[in-house]
Amino acid sequence: MGFPHPSHPGETVVLSKHFGDAGARTHAGWVERGGYEGLRKALGMTPEAIIEVVKASGLRGRGGAGFPTGLKWSFMPKDDGKPHYLVCNADESEPGTFKDREIMRWTPHALIEGCAIGAFAMGVERCYIYIRGEFTEPWAVMAEAVREAYAAGTLGDNAMGSGKPIHITLHRGAGAYICGEETALMNSIEGRRGNPRIKPPFPAAAGLFAMPTTINNVETLAAVPHILVRGAEWYKSLCKGNPKSTGTKLISVCGHVQRPGNYEVMLGTPMKELLYDMCGGMRPGRTLKAVIPGGSSVPIMTAEEAESALLDYEGLIEKGSMLGSAGMIVMDDSTDMVYQIMRLARFYAHESCAQCTQCREGTAWTTRILERILSGKGKESDFDLLLDLADNMTGTTICVLSDSCAAPVVSGIRKFRGEFEAYIRRERAPVLELA
Amino acid sequence: MSAGHVVDAEPYEPVFTGETMAELERRFAEYPNKQALLLPALWMVQERRGWISESTISEVAAVLGLTPAYVKGVVTFYTMYHTHPVGRHFIQVCTTSPCGLCGAEDTVRALLEHTGCGEVGATSADGRFTVVEVECLGACGFATPVMVGDDFIESVTPEKVPELLARYP
Ligand SMILES: Cc1cc2nc3c(=O)[nH]c(=O)nc-3n(C[C@H](O)[C@H](O)[C@H](O)COP(=O)(O)O)c2cc1C
Ligand code: FES
Numbered sequence: 214m215g216f217p218h219p220s221h222p223g224e225t226v227v228l229s230k231h232f233g234d235a236g237a238r239t240h241a242g243w244v245e246r247g248g249y250e251g252l253r254k255a256l257g258m259t260p261e262a263i264i265e266v267v268k269a270s271g272l273r274g275r276g277g278a279g280f281p282t283g284l285k286w287s288f289m290p291k292d293d294g295k296p297h298y299l300v301c302n303a304d305e306s307e308p309g310t311f312k313d314r315e316i317m318r319w320t321p322h323a324l325i326e327g328c329a330i331g332a333f334a335m336g337v338e339r340c341y342i343y344i345r346g347e348f349t350e351p352w353a354v355m356a357e358a359v360r361e362a363y364a365a366g367t368l369g370d371n372a373m374g375s376g377k378p379i380h381i382t383l384h385r386g387a388g389a390y391i392c393g394e395e396t397a398l399m400n401s402i403e404g405r406r407g408n409p410r411i412k413p414p415f416p417a418a419a420g421l422f423a424m425p426t427t428i429n430n431v432e433t434l435a436a437v438p439h440i441l442v443r444g445a446e447w448y449k450s451l452c453k454g455n456p457k458s459t460g461t462k463l464i465s466v467c468g469h470v471q472r473p474g475n476y477e478v479m480l481g482t483p484m485k486e487l488l489y490d491m492c493g494g495m496r497p498g499r500t501l502k503a504v505i506p507g508g509s510s511v512p513i514m515t516a517e518e519a520e521s522a523l524l525d526y527e528g529l530i531e532k533g534s535m536l537g538s539a540g541m542i543v544m545d546d547s548t549d550m551v552y553q554i555m556r557l558a559r560f561y562a563h564e565s566c567a568q569c570t571q572c573r574e575g576t577a578w579t580t581r582i583l584e585r586i587l588s589g590k591g592k593e594s595d596f597d598l599l600l601d602l603a604d605n606m607t608g609t610t611i612c613v614l615s616d617s618c619a620a621p622v623v624s625g626i627r628k629f630r631g632e633f634e635a636y637i638r639r640e641r642a643p644v645l646e647l648a
Numbered sequence: 649m650s651a652g653h654v655v656d657a658e659p660y661e662p663v664f665t666g667e668t669m670a671e672l673e674r675r676f677a678e679y680p681n682k683q684a685l686l687l688p689a690l691w692m693v694q695e696r697r698g699w700i701s702e703s704t705i706s707e708v709a710a711v712l713g714l715t716p717a718y719v720k721g722v723v724t725f726y727t728m729y730h731t732h733p734v735g736r737h738f739i740q741v742c743t744t745s746p747c748g749l750c751g752a753e754d755t756v757r758a759l760l761e762h763t764g765c766g767e768v769g770a771t772s773a774d775g776r777f778t779v780v781e782v783e784c785l786g787a788c789g790f791a792t793p794v795m796v797g798d799d800f801i802e803s804v805t806p807e808k809v810p811e812l813l814a815r816y817p
Contacts, residue, residue, distance in 0.1 A: 307784070309746050311787050311790075349799070350800050387687055389727065390784070401687065402687075406721060465788065467791065468749045553748070556743075556745045
């Protein structure tokens, strides 16, 4: 539901059904609401059969890349005698995205249950949930839920009486966006700086502690119990657009809408319905100018593109952007696009781990050129310079942080060139003073 | 504030003794090696001492079988570890674009004014507050989120700042 707002009829509430319902936070409360049925069912199945159900459901990763979850799970080796790990990515730091936070705050047992099912299906005895350091409240709720799950025998050396050990450890991050990148996150758990690793080897071959590892986003894992209980066919039927995009998705909406919040919709729902019916449209007297639909790392969409887009993986690619983590940043006609793009570039410059030259230098120089334009000292040649930098920052580094910085710059220049020109041609007063 | 070499008072009181050491040792069982306890151990230090000094870096290194240089390299990678003392109430305000669109910069100005910190990163003369700007806190629909120590407060506007600060003497 559009937490913190009441549910809208256009929503399909599965994951968010109990947001705002503190009773769902306890183990007993979760069981009363039908919780842990998915795990019970899974423990009576073979690991292969569980993976088949997840595959058949069409569930795709909700952390950004949209990789099919069942397929990812099937990459884990079988009977290799090594410890296997499942890592839950609760680093949620992508600007615009704030959905995993609500899942952990309100339905911690949904996440524990999803982790336990994944662990059993992949021969994992210990799962780590990596929670960003700033999430103090979600941490406290999760810690209490894990404690209760052990006390109830749901977790432990004989999880739910299955004879199988399933353990969960919470691991606290310490402030670094890059630790959301899967291999940086693994380094961080290992007590290292959060630098992404070169792939291959892929995590399923050598991930955390060099052992076979699967990493999934919070929302991905929280969807799994529902799929086990209600079946793959049911999940697949939650689809309004492309059949390759199934299920519900929590869309975090922020910026210039009347009712920001998390809205859970079937994939394929028109973006227009979300923006105007559910979120109440723009503030009075304002019109839509631009949307960054997938967290800050995806190309910017114009109002026309956004209003005609379907919210699913394919629908947004068709309109030149991406679903990403579905953190939607909405900007109305009062927005200074050049300033906002500079602010995003500054974010990436701050968060670059600095191991790749193209990223370390590219994010910093992009920021400085944009600051120069905003200070009234831009040149016509800055367009070429920015685009050339962006070109060198795309597809050339260990992870895609650098590509993410280039995306809003390139799409911003293409779609809002006039705003850059107004600063460069001194038609608009400078808004920054360079030190 | 000077970013120079900050040392603690001599003689150095170790952090990892008694119950604190026992707590760390209990956690060893959850990981296949001791190095993985580095971030948790640094959190334990910061919770108890407020910041991470050169001496505690050496102590953590010894406890986990690492070198001080290695530990320092890790400490300085993460923005939440303090390598120098900060105000009694450490205030983090998000100013990334989504919050910026909703007036985060005004909230920062109000915080700097009412805490007496004057500028971002500085500690107020009475040692009560330090205010820093941070990147996305993962609560963009509740602009502007502010953290005071471990408390996470949503939707802070300039008008709400005086009442908020009054809760932190
Ligand atoms: C710079 C960067 C930051 C990322 N941050 C996150 C994050 O905060 N949370 C997340 O789930 N995935 C994040 N990802 C994606 C992860 O690398 C990974 O694809 C994801 O956790 C896999 O889970 P899924 O298949 O369930 O989506 C990030 C990727 C990059 C390149
Ligand atoms: S941008 Fe401020 S919390 Fe995300």
